[in-house]
Amino acid sequence: MNKEIELLIKAQANVIEVVSYEDKRIHGYVNAAAKSLGMSWYCWNEVNGLQRYDYASKEYVKEDDIKDYLDILNFFTDTLEENAILILQDFHHVLGRDDPKILRKFREILQNKSLPNKVIILSMPVKCVPDDLSKELSVVEIGLPDVKQLRTIANTCLNNYEVNQSSIDVPVLEAALGLTTMEAQLAFSKAIIEFNKLDQSCIPFIISEKESIIKKTGLLEYYHTSTKLGDVGGLENLKNWIDKRGKSFTPEAKEFGLETPKGIMLLGVPGCGKSLTAKAVAKAWNYPLLRFDIGKVFAGIVGESENNVRKALEIARAIAPCVLWIDEIEKGLSGIQSSGQTDGGTTSRVFGTLLTWMQEKTEPVFVIATANNISQLPPELMRKGRFDEVFFVDLPSYDERKKIFQIHIENRKRSIDNLDMEQLARETKGFSGSEIEECVKEALQTAFSEGSKPLTTEYLLEAIRSTVPLSITMGEGLRRLRDWAKFRARLASNGQVEDIDTEKSKSIPRLKSENSNPFLDD
Known part of the structure; x- marks a missing residue:
């Protein structure tokens, strides 16, 4: 990094923005560049004033008690000796205010090519350069430690x-x-x-x-997952794909000519295993799992939302190889089409930052984005190159429902030997995986409340018959979702698709507010 700073100084860049939270690393890089070029260097902030770094004692020596932002810029142009570097700390506060005097002074410095070997280093934790200066300012971003x-x-x-x-x-x-x-x-x-x-x-x-x-950042959550691919009932096409791609991160795969997998988009019915799959992939590949809540990146300060998403992606890059799980991505990107009118373009810029990173990243960060509502997804997100594959996760088939029942019953230390699995699978046509799990939990609750009795088919059927599944409450919307996915996504399951009874869905009374739900009839 000091070589990059040194190169910019040699190229006569007289103002360089260095983006990092770590003052010590910035000072270390500047010190190395200054020594290599035979230059002295200073550091200024509003608290300590102006300090010079003494190479002999390796200490900072107080030079002046300047405390004003404009005064220190005037000192740079009028008083500072030749062959010197001046680090200015915390200038993002004043630049964020768009102070016209400060901006004019910076423009004069940037355009003055007669300043003899004088360089300003703007040490800032976040990118915060006004448009007035962005075209003329050199930027160096320091990543997290390797x-x-x-x-x-x-x-x-x-x-x-x-x-x-x-x-x-x-x-x-x-x-x-x-x-x-x-x-x-x-x-x-x-x-x-x-x-x-x-x-x-x-x-x-x-x-x-x-x-x-x-x-503590509030942007990412580090998951310890014990979920295995075998804990995901059905979705055999998706699991086979995951199994094959897991071998593509090795040096042998790279030598063979394979590219590092980018990620997958999982679209489909709520409660059918999208989030569970994300956890299982991390466990199968033995990678850390980071859950990225994209909705939390939005902040009230101009530019802060974009910096939040960069910060989260930088952490993911540093931890790589890892799985980055963006759950319900459509919620964080809703309103992108009207972003210019509603939030000053913030959502659009955040989306652009994410798209650019997904397209250009070289680190082994495998992105798993999940979405329930395809109507809120921008088309740019879906094109090839962002993801390796787009999978549609449908309601479980007959055989998959049997497997899901088995998983949830055996996970609760019960045997399926005395249960009629065929009848349970028949009776749960149109149920999602999470609805089947809730039926198992409800049946166990009933068995316990009646004197800790064994789990029976009758208890399970009672729970099933008291459940109204999504395929009924959102029947017509699910049919449209299937029609959309037919030519745009790969089926995650190899099971036979079962028809949805949309007539039952039409007979359900709805609140007026439910009309905004894209899964329901208009």
Whole structure:
């Protein structure tokens, strides 16, 4: 990274925006570039004023008590000596206010090519450059620490606590991927204090720390999943596809000429295994699972929503290989067609950021996006290149319903030997997987309330007959969804598709507010 900064300085870029939350890393890169080019460097912020870095003592020396933003820019142009770099911290606050005097001063600096080897480094945690400056400003984004940098951090922590350890295994360092320098330093330090070492026995502890830190962002949730592909009833076409693609992440696959899988879109009926599949894929491939709630990226500050989505995607890149699960993606992108009129284009820009990342990412981040409502999905999201495949997840077939009953009954430590599985499958035509699970839970509740009796077919049938499935309440909408998917998506199941009785659906009374539901009749 210091080479990139050094190259821009050599190219006479006199203002460079460096985007990172980590001041120490920015200072380290600037220090390396300055030493290589024989330049001195300074750091300014509103609290500490102007400080010069002294190479001999490796300390910051106070030079001036300048506290005003415009004054420090005037100091740069009028007073600062030649061959010097000035790091300006926290300027995103003033740039976000679009102060005309500050913007005019920056434009003069950017357009003044006679400044002799003077460079401003804007150290900012988020991209916050007004349109007035964006075309003339150079931008460098510093990613999260990689394994090599994490090794340096870990060794520093071991030295600080005087722990004599000759080497650190790579899996220990990989456990901290996705953390900033300070977060990794804290996680390593706590592990050393707890175990007096930093080896593979510390990995669960470090991952637990990482989970807490990632959850704190409010954008991503780190999942520990025990769900196996065998826990997903049916969806054999999808499971076979997943099984084949799991081998495509290996060096042998790359050498063979295969590209790293990008991801899949799972469209279809609510409660039919889309989210369960996302969890099962992560378990099958032994990858971390990150759930991305795209609805949480939206913030009230201009530009903050786009920065939130970049932050979430950067964490996913750093943790790779991983599975990034975007659940109910249509909810986060609803209103994109009218974004310019309703939210100043924020939704559209967030969507653009996500699309660009999906198209250009090279890291092994496998995206699983799930959606229930196809009418809210922008067509750009569906084209080839974003996802490897689009699967339609329909209601389970007869054989799949038997399998789903078996899974949920046996998961609750009950046997199916004395149950009429054929009758249960027949009686649940049009039921989703989650509705079948609820029937099993309700039947067990009834058996328990009547004196902890064994689970019987009769208890299950009683629960089934008291349930009104989605295929009844949303019958016509489900038929339209099937028609849409027929020529646009691949079937996740290899079971026989069963007709939906739309006449029953028409007879159900509805609230006026339900007319907005795209699955229901107009």
